[in-house]
Amino acid sequence: MNPTNSEQARERIEELRSTIAAHDHRYYVLAEPSVSDRDYDALMAELLALEERFPEHFDPSSPTQRVGGEPIEGFATLPHSRPMLSLGNTYSEDELREFDARVARFLGDDAPESRTYTAELKIDGVGIALRYEHGRFVLGLTRGDGGRGDDVTQNLRTVRGLPSRIGPRRTDTPGASAANRGAPPASEVAIPEQLEVRGEIYIRRSEFLAWNERREAEGLPRFMNPRNTAAGTLKMLDSREVARRPLRIWLYQVVSPESHGLTSQSNTLAYLRALGFPVEPHGAKLVGIDAVLDHCREWSERRLALDYETDGMVIKLDDYALQERLGFTSKAPRWGIAYKFETTEAVTQVETIEVQIGRTGNATPVAHLAPVELLGTVVKRATLHNQDEIERLGVRVGDWVAIEKGGEIIPKVIRVLEERRTGEETPFVFPSECPVCGAGLVRAEGEVAVRCTNEFCPAQTKARILHFVARGVLDVEGVGESLVEQLVDRGLVADPADLYALQKDDLVQLERMGEKSAQNIITAIEGSRSPSLARFVLGLGIKHVGGTAARVLAERFGSLDALRTAKEEELIETPGIGPEIAGSVRGFFSREETLALLQKFERAGVVPLTQEPILPDREAGDETAPLSGKTFVLTGTLANRTRDEAAEAIRARGGKVTSSVSKKTSFVVAGEAAGSKLEKAQALGITVLDEAAFESLLES
Structure with a gap:
């Protein structure tokens, strides 16, 4: 719809405001996003354009004038010391160059080399604000509506990596990038009387997958993705349950940096690291927009090898004095922008929905799709997980849907494109009988799964x-x-x-x-x-x-x-x-x-x-075993053993096998087509064994 007069514009503006407010509520308050970032940004861009064309319909309560929705009930809500604003988004290199051009116009300086930026991976997590007094953690707030947030202090005390007390730490760690180095020596960093920092709560991919496997083994439903799980976990009333979940945190901002003698974003990252806060290690300080674009291209390729979800790069003018000159719009800062990587989604149509019966009798609905290419493979099916997920998505036969391929073998449906409905779509009715043997399908109290009751199905x-x-x-x-x-x-x-x-x-x-x-x-x-x-x-x-x-x-x-x-x-x-x-x-x-x-x-x-x-009484391990106390990581393809067989051989000799490389890893066994684990091992100086050396070690 393209309004041609003020009355048509008023109707469309009201419709957009209502739609965006509903999406904001689901995203910021309920932690149940119902639309992709790209679709949300398209709605917001349309509303901004209409409000500019028809200023008579300006409303200070419009979504374009604020961020998010109201906090949920159940927690005390407190004001943020300064609003937690979101950055604007861009999806192309041309738009990123336009951002740089706007910065140049505001500063009155066209020389690209005069503009230094920081580029930090945008963690797909949950925004959080932390307050410290005399080095002790005293308060943690969710983003909420940007002005006020939920007090989730008790839950945050359980988060891995979040220091309950801060103090000087070593800053010359091997993982520190150029943007994070340069902090003063630990002995020179004073503990501030008052400090507020901001960052993201997230869950590592490996820990999320392992946790889901444990839940599945216990007969519990799997969670959908790390970001939504982190958001939902922070809103739990029982902090003991929160402590069981693998939440982690990274920090990237100091509120009122001038009171701490900080003059740039790169200084801030180094300062946070010096105080002992976890900082995402791949940030970079870059001169000129061309260097920024090169960095974005590099990480668009490398991000899939990371152990955490990232959906873009946060670009900020590094110098705080220049940031002050640029200032803010009512919605976002002018000195920063989020560059979104190309998503791993595809759009296709649901042709049928079939219920499949697994080995334990679980009845799983699977969408049969019009074939579509996604990440180099042709996808014809996507899981709908269970009856509750079908109802949550509202998916019907004939719907156009967005699918995503994550760690699962079968892709999943992540949203329905309701705007493409024609009225010919038909709701799916979950059967009451097994489609294979005709026995009853039952759902036990408190469970998500529906099961076939016939063991001999x-x-x-x-x-x-x-x-x-x-x-x-x-x-x-x-x-x-x-x-x-x-x-x-x-x-x-x-x-x-x-x-x-x-x-x-x-x-x-x-x-x-x-x-x-x-x-x-x-x-x-x-x-x-x-x-x-x-x-x-x-x-x-x-x-x-x-x-x-x-x-x-x-x-x-x-x-x-x-x-x-x-x-x-x-x-x-x-x-x-x-x-x-x-x-x-x-x-x-x-x-x-x-x-x-x-x-x-x-x-x-x-x-x-x-x-x-x-x-x-021997479970702690036989210290006489040849590989006792040694930790191995396997990567690539071995010629003479499967990975499982290699792992069994290591364990039989008292060794331990883990999935990720760390400083505690003793050996990395690298076969053909070894991936990022080999690179990390080399960077950390860990001994790498080829297959011949590995076999020799087993025989010794």
Whole structure:
């Protein structure tokens, strides 16, 4: 709509103000964003343009004159000492050059080399303000509406990296970038009587994924993404629950910097680091807009290797005196802007929605999409997670949706483009019966998942078999979804143990199966008859028992018989195995169906390897083990072992395997196509082993 008169403009302006206010409320107050940054900025840009064209409709309460919405109830709300304003956004290099040109016009200086900027990664987190008195943390406020925020002090006291007391720290750390170095020596940094700093609360990707895996193993729903989870966590009333969640913080601003003798943003970052605050390490001080653009291009490529979410680069004029000259608009500072990286989203149409049944009976809705390219692959499906998520998104068959590909294998739907609806879309009704076997679908009280009640549902059977043969479990090459589908449908296989009774003649009669392929599959199945105990236990698909729990149980009990007959008390006493897992394991091995399955495996000659059990009093580790006390990180592809096999070999010799490189890492094992972990190891001076050196170490 392009209004041609004042009355049309008034109607559109009122509509835009209402829409933006609703989005602000969901984003700032409820921590449930309902629109992308790009779409939000388009609405705001349209409103700004109309208000400029039709000034008679100016309203001081317009969203263009303020930031965000009102704080939620449940916490005390307090005023910010200075408003927490948002930066304006830009999505192209041309717009970033226009920003630089505006700065030049205000300063009256066209020479590019006269303008020095700081460029800092824009962390996709939750804005926060912290106050310190005599070096002690006394108050923490959320952004709120920019003028007032929620008092979440108790929750913030649990955040990793947030110092309860500040004091001089070393500033010459290896990770400090050019923008963060240059702080005075620690002995020269005085602790201020009053200090207010601002930053972002975030969750690392690796910790978020690990936490979600633990939740899934415990039968709890997965969280959607780190940013929303961090926002929701800060609003929790129980700080004990907050303490269980892996929140972290980075700081980037000192309020009233002049009272602390700070004259630039680069000085401020160094000062924060000197006082012991965590500062994002990749900030840079750059001369001229060309250097800024080069930095943005570099990090647009490198950001996916980082262990935290970043959606852009914050560009600020470095000198505070020049910032003072430029000042602010009613909405944002003139001296800074956020450059947004190209998003990892795609837009497509929902053709159908299908409910799929997993190995534990979970009914998961999956959207079948018009094919669209995303990050170099063609996407045809996206998960909708559960019934609650369908209702939250409001997705219908026929809708145009935005999809995103994160750490999951299957992309997810993140929003519906309601403005593209034609009226022909149809709501999806979640079925009350299993689409595969017709049994009832039930939802237990307090759970998100809807489950099929028929344990012998063919879909569950197929999913259990696929889990058993999957990579990282028994790793039976060639046995995939299409083959398992045919084997179950034709009655050749009813459980994983039946795989070992298959003959080549059974396979050659199947679709698209030749003699050679059939023989290769039989050979692969035969090669899995002597799995490690940990992999076999994982393959059984016991509820709540993931890879880590399976390994712990295998190490503790040493044999399948010992585990099968273990008392619940023995299981609970095993470090890392709580009452929930113990009860699930004991219940699984107490069932007649399980006994029958294990006897079937035994008759088929499937015998998990035994090992010397590690008793609880030895759980801390055998100091005589050759790799005791050593921590390894694996990266790249090894020629002679899978990563899981390499990890098992390390653990069997007393070593520890972690997913990320740190100063505490002893060795990085680098195979072919090693990635950013190798670079980080080299930067930290950590010993890097190629495959030959690794094998030699294992043999020594």
